Structures are given as structure tokens and as C-alpha cells.
Amino acid sequence: MGVPLSQMWTVATYVIGQKLKGNRHYPLVLMLEPLFRCNLACAGCGKIQYPAHILKRQLTPEQCWAAAEECGAPMVSIPGGEPLLHPQIRSIVEGLIARKKYIYLCTNALLLKQKLEEGLFTPSKYLTFSVHMDGQEEHHDFAVCREGTFQTALEGIRLAVKMGFRVTTNTTLFDGADPNSVRAFFDEMMALGVEGMMVSPGYAYPKAPDQRSFMQERKKTTDFFRTLLSNRKRNWRFNQSPLFLEFLMGRREFECTPWGMPTYNIFGWQKPCYLLQDGYADTFRELIESTAWSRYGRASGNTACQQCMVHCGYETSANDYTFGSLRGMWGTIRAILSPGYADAAAARSLAEEAKRPHGPLVQLGISASPRASAEPDAIVAA
Numbered sequence: 513m514g515v516p517l518s519q520m521w522t523v524a525t526y527v528i529g530q531k532l533k534g535n536r537h538y539p540l541v542l543m544l545e546p547l548f549r550c551n552l553a554c555a556g557c558g559k560i561q562y563p564a565h566i567l568k569r570q571l572t573p574e575q576c577w578a579a580a581e582e583c584g585a586p587m588v589s590i591p592g593g594e595p596l597l598h599p600q601i602r603s604i605v606e607g608l609i610a611r612k613k614y615i616y617l618c619t620n621a622l623l624l625k626q627k628l629e630e631g632l633f634t635p636s637k638y639l640t641f642s643v644h645m646d647g648q649e650e651h652h653d654f655a656v657c658r659e660g661t662f663q664t665a666l667e668g669i670r671l672a673v674k675m676g677f678r679v680t681t682n683t684t685l686f687d688g689a690d691p692n693s694v695r696a697f698f699d700e701m702m703a704l705g706v707e708g709m710m711v712s713p714g715y716a717y718p719k720a721p722d723q724r725s726f727m728q729e730r731k732k733t734t735d736f737f738r739t740l741l742s743n744r745k746r747n748w749r750f751n752q753s754p755l756f757l758e759f760l761m762g763r764r765e766f767e768c769t770p771w772g773m774p775t776y777n778i779f780g781w782q783k784p785c786y787l788l789q790d791g792y793a794d795t796f797r798e799l800i801e802s803t804a805w806s807r808y809g810r811a812s813g814n815t816a817c818q819q820c821m822v823h824c825g826y827e828t829s830a831n832d833y834t835f836g837s838l839r840g841m842w843g844t845i846r847a848i849l850s851p852g853y854a855d856a857a858a859a860r861s862l863a864e865e866a867k868r869p870h871g872p873l874v875q876l877g878i879s880a881s882p883r884a885s886a887e888p889d890a891i892v893a894a
Contacts, residue, residue: 515708515751516637516678519587519637522586522614523540523586523831524835526540526586527540527832527834527835527836528835531832531836537771537800537805538771538772539583539585539771539773539774539796540585540586540587540772540773540827540828541587541589541772541773541824541827541828542579542580542583542585542587542588542589542613542773542776543589543591543773543774543775543776543786543824544571544576544588544589544590544591544775544776544777545590545591545592545593545775545776545778546570546571546590546592546595546598546604546777547567547569547570547571547592547594547595547598547778548560548567548569548592548593548777548778549568549592549593549594549597550592550594550597550620551594551597551620551623552620552622552656552657552658552661553657554655554656554657555655555657559592559593560593566778569778570598570778571604571776571778572600573600573603573604573607576604576607576608577604577607577608577611579796580608580611580613581611582795582796582797583774583776583796585613585774586613586614587615587616588608588613588614588615588616589615589616589642589773590604590605590615590616590617590618591618594619594620594622594623595617595618595619596617596623596624596627597623601617601632602632602633605617605633608638609636609639613638614638614640615638615639615640616640616642616680617639617640618642618644619641619642619643619644619668620644620656620661620665621641621643621644621665621668622661622664622665622668623668624641624643624665624668624671624672625664625667625668625671628668628672628675628677629671633677635675635676635677635678637678639677640677640678640679640707641668641669641672641677641678641679641680642680642681642682643665643668643669643679643681643682643706644656644665644681644682644683644684645662645665645681645682645683645697645701646683646684646685647683647685647689647693647694647697648662648693648694648696648697648700649662649663651689651690651693652665655684655686666704669681669704669706670704673704673705673706679705679706679707680706680707680708680709680710680751681701681709681710682709682710682712683697683709683710683711683712684712684714685711685713685714685736685740686713687714687732688870689736690865690868691736691739691861691862692862692865692866692870693870694740695740695745695862698748699745702747702749707749707751708749708750708751708752709748709749709750709751710750710751710752710823711737711740711750711752711757711760712760712821712822713733713736713737713760713821713822714822730818730821733760733819733821734760734761734762735762735861737757737760737761738761738762738763738858738861739858739861739862739865741757741760741761741853742854742858742859743852743853743854743855743858743859743862744851744853746851746852752823752827753827753830753831753834753844754844754847754848754851755830755831755840755843755844755847756826756827756829756830757847758843758847759826759829759830760821761853764830764843766826766829766830767809767811767829768808768809768817768825768829769809769825769828769829769832770784770785770788770805770808770809770825771784771785771799771800771803771805771828772824772825772827772828772829772831773785773786773824773825773827773828774796774799776796779792780792780793781793781794781796781798781799783799783802783803784803784805784807784808785808785824785825786824787820787822787824787825788808788816809825
């Protein structure tokens with residue numbers, strides 16, 4: 513497992529405590545978006561499509577700390593945008609550490625080496641740099657629409673690991689991804705010495721420029737992850753619930769818990785989840801009490817939820833199951849002790865995939881390539 517025991521214990525006691533209190537709608541991870549602006553213009557991201565006056569706005573450290581206290585979740589993920597562009601990101605992080613929150617600072621790492629050399633951060637068990645890496649170099653650079661980003665990110669990762677920081681990778685996989693290439697990418701990340709890896713299928717943000725490349729068929733998604741994650745190498749470490757990974761592989765079925773990873777940004781508390789925008793609440797309590805949760809998730813029949821298998825909706829479900837029953841706990845222990853998932857059919861699928869063409873254009877389902885050289889500096893300065 514790629515999660516320290518202290519963090520596992522914190523999460524376990526928190527979840528068990530919530531269940532003993534009879535709290536069903538409890539948060540596990542606060543998705544804290546301090547800004548939307550970014551130094552990349554990824555085709556699969558809808559955040560940077562906001563107008564310039566929105567991209568100029570950002571949360572204050574005080575707003576970030578207040579949201580963490582109000583929410584009460586033991587973990588805080590800081591996506592964006594690119595959080596390292598926030599001029600007060602050090603203060604935000606230090607305040608959350610003081611509150612003993614486990615932080616995953618999500619970054620494309622283009623600025624990571626520079627910020628570390630400037631001494632902006634200090635290693636802590638509470639701080640993890642979660643580096644956005646969408647596969648091997650060719651695939652990653654194409655996915656984020658700029659050449660050279662993979663190598664820049666590697667430099668940042670190497671320095672962070674050398675300095676004693678916790679580092680994980682976060683990989684979003686799109687329709688047509690090459691499982692053999694992704695498995696080779698896992699080998700590369702383990703060789704770098706990262707603590708663990710996170711994977712998730714992409715979700716079709718309505719604002720994203722490229723709508724064709726998301727995994728939009730649930731059966732196709734589970735078939736892909738079964739091929740990818742079966743016959744697993746023993747040295748691969750994932751910074752995720754093993755039952756969530758089994759869910760991706762089609763070995764388990766969970767219902768979405770959209771309240772498990774609530775989102776707070778410059779507009780307030782986003783209803784109902786990180787991926788869908790159906791309005792905002794002024795307080796976390798209002799979010800929980802005023803959101804019609806029965807309208808969301810696969811069982812609700814909501815068309816926007818039918819194909820989604822993203823971690824922000826289902827990882828809390830997996831953790832709730834782990835600590836909510838002896839069967840769930842045993843399933844988790846068994847997955848930790850026997851992580852190989854031997855599967856002859858998946859091995860055959862992997863061999864068949866090796867015979868197919870899998871360049872970045874094929875992987876992302878796109879026929880034109882010039883976007884890889886796009887310069888999104890205007891987005892940064894906006």
C-alpha cells in the first residue's frame with residue numbers, strides 16, 4: 513500500500529467514528545480549489561474555460577482554513593487550476609498542516625522544482641505533492657497540450673523525493689489508452705521513488721474543449737481497467753482504496769457518494785460534487801441539508817451519472833464499505849495481502865492490445881496534432 517500507517521489510522525478512526533454517530537453524509541476529502549487559472553491548457557479540462565475576470569479570482573488563506581474547519585474532513589485535496597500559481601499557497605498549506613489535515617497538493621509540477629529551490633515548503637507527513645502525470649512522455653505531453661512538460665515534471669518529482677517530501681502521481685486515463693504503455697508508465701513512476709500512484713477514468717467536463725476522448729461506456733471502462741490492473745506487478749503501489757481499484761476492474765459494485773468529497777471554491781460549496789455544477793451553497797451544512805442527493809448517482813437514473821466511475825464519487829463508497837462491515841474489512845485486507853489479481857483472460861487482452869497502434873493521437877481519439885504546441889500564457893496572466 514502507498515499510504516502511511518498514520519494516515520490510514522486517521523482515516524479509519526474518522527470513518528468508524530462517523531458511522532458510530534450514525535452520520536451517513538460525512539465528508540472524507542475536501543476538494544479545495546483556491547483558483548482556476550493554470551499554466552497549461554489541457555484539452556480534457558474545463559476549469560480554465562472560465563472568463564478572464566473569474567480566472568483572476570482566488571480564495572484567501574483564511575477562506576481555505578475556514579472551509580477545512582467547517583467541513584471537518586481529515587484530508588484536503590488542493591486542485592485547480594494550478595495551485596502553485598497562488599501567491600499565498602505556502603500560507604494555505606501551513607495553515608492546513610497546523611490543523612493536522614493530510615494535504616494532497618495537486619500540481620502539474622511545471623513550477624515545482626523552482627518552488628522547492630526557493631524553500632517555499634518544508635517536508636511534513638501531512639503534505640503530499642500529487643503530480644499530474646497522464647502516462648508516458650509522448651502521451652502525457654500530448655494530453656496536456658505542451659511538449660516538454662513530462663521532463664519538467666520528472667525534475668520536480670526527483671527533487672521533491674530527494675528532499676524528503678511525500679510524492680504521489682495522479683493519472684487520468686482516456687478512451688483508447690494503451691494499457692501496455694500505462695503499465696510501463698507505472699514502472700517508470702515506481703523507479704522514481706514516488707510513494708504511490710492514483711488512477712481514474714476521465715469524466716466529460718461540459719466545458720472541456722475535447723469531448724470525444726472521455727471514457728463514456730461503463731462496460732468499456734471496466735474492461736480496460738481489468739486489462740490494466742490484473743496480473744499486477746508486486747512493486748506497484750497505489751495511493752487509493754484497493755476496493756476502489758476492484759470497482760474500476762468490474763470486480764465490485766458501489767453506488768456513488770457525491771457528498772464524500774465536497775468541493776469548495778471561489779463560488780462557494782459546489783452542488784452536488786466536484787464534477788457536476790448544479791448550483792452552490794454558502795455553507796457546508798447548507799450543502800448537505802439542501803442538496804437533493806437522491807437525484808444523483810447511478811441508481812437515481814440521472815443521465816449525467818450513469819457512466820461516471822471517477823474516484824471523487826466512488827472512493828468514499830469503497831472506504832465506507834471497508835470500515836462499515838467485517839466483509840468490507842476482510843476484502844480490503846485480502847486485497848492488500850494478495851494484490852496480484854492473476855487473470856489469464858486479461859493477460860490475453862494485454863497481448864492483443866500490444867498488436868494495435870497506440871500513438872498519442874490514437875490514444876486520445878483526435879485526428880489533429882498542432883495543439884501540443886499551444887502556449888496558454890494568456891490564461892496564466894488573465
